[in-house]
Amino acid sequence: MVYLSKNNKAGSGKKKYFFFLAVIVVIVLFYFKATFFLTEPLNYIARPVWWFKNYSSEIISDTVNLFKTKASLVEENKKLKKELNYFSPGILLNQLLVKENNELKKILGRNNGDQKIVLANILAKPNLSPYDSLIIDAGEAEGLNRGDKVFVNNAVIGEVADVYLKTANVRLYSFPNEILDVMVGFNKILGTAMGKGGGNFEMKFPQGVAISKGDVVVLPEMELFILGTVESILITPEDPLQTILFKTPVNIFELRWVQILQGE
């Protein structure tokens, strides 16, 4: 006859106790952001893997392009040239306005002359992270700090959340339910935007507020950087509020590099 020994039961109880204790310790460490001593070496190990993954996907996409037909390449070339012609004057005007704006700020004593821009490669894109974050290959060594704004071609997409020696974790603004103060349109109407994921946002305003499709949405502290443009306005007779949907002008899943605006 086989009897279940008391020691076995006690051992299993102890095991369970340690298991739950370990789980609670891990959760507490994450809550108080005290996991950097593990994240730093892990990022160091993961860096070459991410780099290799990005490099190999670039090679694959280049190889696929090689097999494209000449006709489709000529067609694409024509289309891109047309787009370039269309946007060039706008870009020049934009550069001129930025320059003029900076000059005016200098005259008014509101120049942000100490700001420095750092260019960083994206190691891990948002599709790898359940938290809608980017891992970039710049960190403390490049002088990055928590809260530094991250942007691509004048479109702000997020901010630096954690900084390690040679990498940093960037939190994207568009994560679902993330709240953000914004200004909309030429009149800079203040409002609150809520992230909807994948670079999309939602805002609510009373129906009388004049907002139209294509209006630019910016952050109050970064008026020269676009957060998004209004894509659609939803109005229903039973709702006194209008719902404004806007999205970032860049596709965050196709990004290869970002710029970081350092220190204010």
Add this chain to the structure above:
Amino acid sequence: MGSDSSGRIIANIFICLSIFILPWWLSISLILVSFFIFKPFYEGLLFGLLIDLLYFNQRELFYNLPAVFISLVVIFILVQLLGKQLRMRN
């Protein structure tokens, strides 16, 4: 070494790599499937921890908690309890 343990090693290697190169939902699906195939799949919890260590960002939606790790712990416990119940019935 049996075929079960070699299969487990292959699954471990594949899941570990997937965390760095595949979309997050695919890695988590692989861990969930492994919970049902290999019992008890403690490594799954370590992989959840790895995902959170690499990509964690405090988010209001998850009450600033490591959602992946917590969800996997809950599912792991449920799978273990379910396994016990089925064994007792048989």
